[in-house]
Every structure is written in structure tokens, then in C-alpha cells.
Amino acid sequence: MRIPRVYTRQDLASGTTVTVTGQTARHVTQVLRLRAGAGLRIFNGDGKEYSATFMRAGRSEITLDIGTPLETIPKPGLLIRLVQGIARNDRMDLILQKAVELGISEVHPLWMQRSQAHVRGERLEKRIQHWRGVIASACEQCGRATLPKLLPPAPCADWIAGDTDDSMRLMLQPDSPRVLADLERPAGSVTLLVGPEGGMNADERALATAADFIGLRLGARILRTETAALAALSGIQTLWGDFT
Numbered sequence: 001m002r003i004p005r006v007y008t009r010q011d012l013a014s015g016t017t018v019t020v021t022g023q024t025a026r027h028v029t030q031v032l033r034l035r036a037g038a039g040l041r042i043f044n045g046d047g048k049e050y051s052a053t054f055m056r057a058g059r060s061e062i063t064l065d066i067g068t069p070l071e072t073i074p075k076p077g078l079l080i081r082l083v084q085g086i087a088r089n090d091r092m093d094l095i096l097q098k099a100v101e102l103g104i105s106e107v108h109p110l111w112m113q114r115s116q117a118h119v120r121g122e123r124l125e126k127r128i129q130h131w132r133g134v135i136a137s138a139c140e141q142c143g144r145a146t147l148p149k150l151l152p153p154a155p156c157a158d159w160i161a162g163d164t165d166d167s168m169r170l171m172l173q174p175d176s177p178r179v180l181a182d183l184e185r186p187a188g189s190v191t192l193l194v195g196p197e198g199g200m201n202a203d204e205r206a207l208a209t210a211a212d213f214i215g216l217r218l219g220a221r222i223l224r225t226e227t228a229a230l231a232a233l234s235g236i237q238t239l240w241g242d243f244t
Helices: 022-031 089-101 121-142 156-162 202-210 225-240
Strands: 005-007 017-021 039-043 049-057 061-069 080-085 106-111 168-172 190-194 214-216
Touching: 005 022, 005 121, 017 022, 022 049, 022 061, 039 061, 080 089, 080 225, 089 106, 089 121, 089 225, 106 121, 106 156, 156 202, 168 202, 168 225, 190 225
Parallel strands: 005 039, 080 106, 080 190, 168 190, 168 214
Antiparallel strands: 017 061, 039 049, 049 061
16 A cells, blocks of 8 residues: 655654644545554655654644655756746646656746736735645655745746756747757756747747747647646656656
8 A cells, every 4th residue: 555645844853743734634634534553754845755653633733753764766867947838727737747747856937928817916926835735746646755946937038038047948849940859968957948828929939049048849749838848848858867
């Protein structure tokens, strides 16, 4: 039987006790229906993972005893930054979930001209918290003990102008003559820029090209934004990452 994994933001150390609240506590008691004495695995995103024992449940919290450190899967060998044009809620959730499973290290959501919903203030903060939950849940499912970094959403032009990272820069562009197999293995990290529904507009593509992004096509078919991002990540991991 697979041992459940749970994420918490708290500091963790062997021989200590932690109280977990919120959605995680509800998941353990109401979905997994664990009882006192059940074993779990717990991590806080720093790369370490521990055995834990479910001790007791309150009305909205659970208490866990932290046991010994556990062996974790290695960090992805290739650092991949996904720079994603913000898509509709369900599609954005899918992109984040599957991108975490495919080994990304960072996510930079961007507001682009074709992003369908620009939100600010409290609504934006709720959206960010939701995305963090999607990322944590994906890590729980796929065995990662290090959470990918989620950067604050930014306008596309501002992000391109301010980014100074020296990674290989790739941009999905259906009419590009280049494909992944045309490129040499990167010496360092990779940044993948993907548009929202409808793709990047001409001005955004021009800005990215001026910032040394290499346009890439993914075959002869037009892919939805969620399909394009995940197909490109799979290709990158196959050619240069830990799929080999």
C-alpha cells in the first residue's frame, strides 16, 4: 500500500511533533480517512522528507509525530524555468500540475495580451495561493520533496525587459523553422516561454526575439497552450534532462 505524502510549510525535525491544519488536515481525515497510528511521509519543500505517525485529530487539525529522515528522489538534473502566459483557471491548473511532475524548477506566470482574465488585488492574491496549493499537491503526488519556485505574475513586456538570466531561452512559435532536435545541449539552464490561449501576439514575439529567445515549433499541428507547454517540457527532458 502506498504511504500518503503530505506537505506543510512548517520546520521539520526528527523527534518533534507538528500540528497541521487546513486543507491538508481535511484531506488526511476526510479523504484518506486515516486513523491514529497510521504512517505518513511529510515534507516542507526544502528537499528533505520524514516518516511521520498520525497521532490524533481535532475538529480542524491533526497532530503528527516526526520520525526519521527518508531518502528522497534526486532534484531534476536540468533546471527548467517555465514562463507561462496566464491561461484560464482549469487550463492553468493543469499546466502547473503536470509541469511540476515533469520536473520544472521555477514558474513565472505572465499577463499577456491574449490572457483572458487580468485580476488584481485580493483576487490575484487568492489566485496565487491557489496556484501554490496546486504545486504542493503535485509534489505530494509525484514524490518531489523540493517545491518549484512560483514567481509573482508580471506583465509580459516588463518581465522580458527585466530578465537577466543567462539560460538557453526558448519560445514556442508554431511558424518557426526550428525544432528542439536542431539545438545543441544547453550548457546551463533552460527557460521556456509559452503563450496563453491564442498564443503570443506579434509585439510580444518581437520583444522575446530581441531578448534572444529562440522560436521553436512542435511539429505540424497547432497545440493548445496546455498541450504545448507539456509537450515541450517532455521533449526537453527527453533530449537533455532526466528522461534518459
